[in-house]
Amino acid sequence: MGVTKTEGFTEIQNKRAVIFKALGHPARVAIIEMLIKRQACICNDMVEELPLSQSTISQHLRELKEIGIIKGEIEGTSICYCINEKVWNDIQMDLTQLFGSYKNTSECC
Amino acid sequence: MGVTKTEGFTEIQNKRAVIFKALGHPARVAIIEMLIKRQACICNDMVEELPLSQSTISQHLRELKEIGIIKGEIEGTSICYCINEKVWNDIQMDLTQLFGSYKNTSECC
DNA sequence: TTTATTAATCGTAATATTGCAATATAATAA
DNA sequence: TTATTATATTGCAATATTACGATTAATAAA
Numbered sequence: 697m698g699v700t701k702t703e704g705f706t707e708i709q710n711k712r713a714v715i716f717k718a719l720g721h722p723a724r725v726a727i728i729e730m731l732i733k734r735q736a737c738i739c740n741d742m743v744e745e746l747p748l749s750q751s752t753i754s755q756h757l758r759e760l761k762e763i764g765i766i767k768g769e770i771e772g773t774s775i776c777y778c779i780n781e782k783v784w785n786d787i788q789m790d791l792t793q794l795f796g797s798y799k800n801t802s803e804c805c
Numbered sequence: 806m807g808v809t810k811t812e813g814f815t816e817i818q819n820k821r822a823v824i825f826k827a828l829g830h831p832a833r834v835a836i837i838e839m840l841i842k843r844q845a846c847i848c849n850d851m852v853e854e855l856p857l858s859q860s861t862i863s864q865h866l867r868e869l870k871e872i873g874i875i876k877g878e879i880e881g882t883s884i885c886y887c888i889n890e891k892v893w894n895d896i897q898m899d900l901t902q903l904f905g906s907y908k909n910t911s912e913c914c
Numbered sequence: 915t916t917t918a919t920t921a922a923t924c925g926t927a928a929t930a931t932t933g934c935a936a937t938a939t940a941a942t943a944a
Numbered sequence: 945t946t947a948t949t950a951t952a953t954t955g956c957a958a959t960a961t962t963a964c965g966a967t968t969a970a971t972a973a974a
Contacts, residue, residue, distance in 0.1 A: 697963045698929030704856025705831035709838065713831040720826030721932085722814035729818065732906050736913035740950060747813025752933050754952055769914040773941045773950050778914040779907055788904040795897040797841050798888055804845035805878040805887040807932050807959030830962085848921060861963050863922055882920050882971045 712794070715787055718763045723748055723756045728779070731766060736778040739768070821903070824896055827872045832857055832865045837888070840875060845887040848877070 702710050719725060723746055730737050730745065739757065743750045757777065760766045764783040768775045811819050828834060832855055839846050839854065848866065852859045866886065869875045873892040877884045 697927070698931090698961055700830060700930090700962065701857060702831055705835055709831045709834045712834045713829055716825045716834070717829030720822055720829045721809060722811055722818045722822040723932095725818045725821045725825070726814055728903075735909070735911040738950090743950090747810065748932095749934055750951075751935075751953080755932080758952085767914050770941085773943095773948090775951065776913055778911075779909070780914075781909045784904070784907060791900055791904065794837075795893070795900065798893060800844070800888070800890045802844040802887075804885055805876050805889075806934085806957070807930085807961090809932065809960090832962095849919090852921090857962095858964050859921070860923080860965075864962080867922085879970090882918095884921065 712790065715763055715765075715790075718759055718765070721756065721759075723753065724760055727753075727756060727760060727777075728765070731777060731779050736776050738771070739775045739777060742777075821899065824872055824874075824899075827868050827874070830865065830868075832862065833869055836862075836865060836869060836886075837874070840886060840888050845885050847880070848884045848886060851886075 700713075705713075719728070726746055727742060730742060739753075742757075743753050746753055748756075757766070757768070761768065764780055765787065766777055767780045768777045770776075809822075814822075828837070835855055836851060839851060843850075848862070851866075852862050855862055857865075866875070866877070870877065873889055874896065875886055876889045877886045879885075
C-alpha cells in the first residue's frame with residue numbers, strides 16, 4: 697500500500713501530520729533554518745550550501761511551499777524565498793497548544 | 806534512491822528531522838493525542854479507537870517508541886503506554902526555540 | 915492443561931519518497 | 945538574436961513507508 701489512511705482521523709490530526717511530515721527531512725529543516733537566519737534567501741545560495749543537487753533542492757522547496765510555510769518571489773532571474781509569517785505563526789500556535797496540553801498527573805509508566 | 810542523505814547536515818538538523826518525521830502520520834498524531842487526554846492508554850484501546858489494524862498500530866507505536874516520546878509498561882497481558890515526560894519536554898523546548906527564533910524584520914516576499 | 919486474550923513480528927503488496935542527470939523554461943545580458 | 949544564468953520539471957532507479965493477514969509469544973482464565 698504505502699498510502700496513508702486519512703479517513704477516520706480528525707481534520708486536525710491529518711493537518712498536523714502533513715505539517716510534521718513536510719518538516720521531516722534534514723534538508724527541509726536546513727532550508728527553514730537558513731530562512732530564519734537570513735530572513736530571505738536566494739534559491740541559488742541554498743544550492744551552494746546544501747549537500748544536494750539543484751533539482752533535489754527544488755523538490756524540497758516545493759514541498760515546503762505546498763504547506764505554505766515558505767513563499768518565493770521572482771527577483772530578476774533568481775527567486776527569493778522567505779518564511780510565510782502568517783503560516784509560521786499558525787503552526788507555532790498549534791504546536792504550542794499541542795505540546796502545552798500535556799501535563800503529567802499520573803505515575804503510570 | 807529513497808535514502809535520506811544525512812551527511813552534510815548538522816546533528817540538530819538531522820535530529821529535528823527524525824522527530825518531525827516520526828510525528829508525520831495521522832495515526833501517530835492520534836496516538837499522542839490519546840495519551841495526552843488519558844494520561845495512559847492500554848494498547849488495545851487504541852486498536853479499538855483507531856481505524857487501523859492491530860499490526861499496523863503496533864508498527865506506529867514502535868516508531869514513536871524509537872524516538873523515545875512514548876514508553877510502554879507490561880501490565881498483565883496488556884501493555885500500558887504513556888508519554889515519556891522528559892523526552893516530551895526536550896522536544897517542546899527545542900520546538901519553542903526553533904519557532905521562537907524567527908522574527909520578521911525585512912519586507913522581502 | 916487447554917483455551918483466550920493481547921501485542922509484537924514476519925511476509926508481502928502497493929505506493930511514496932529520495933536523489934540525480936537531463937531537459938525545459940524564463941529572465942536577463944551581450 | 946544568441947548566450948548565460950537560475951529554477952523547475954521529467955524520468956528514472958533505489959529504497960522506504962504503509963497496511964494487513966498470518967504467525968508467534970506471553971500471560972491469564974477455565
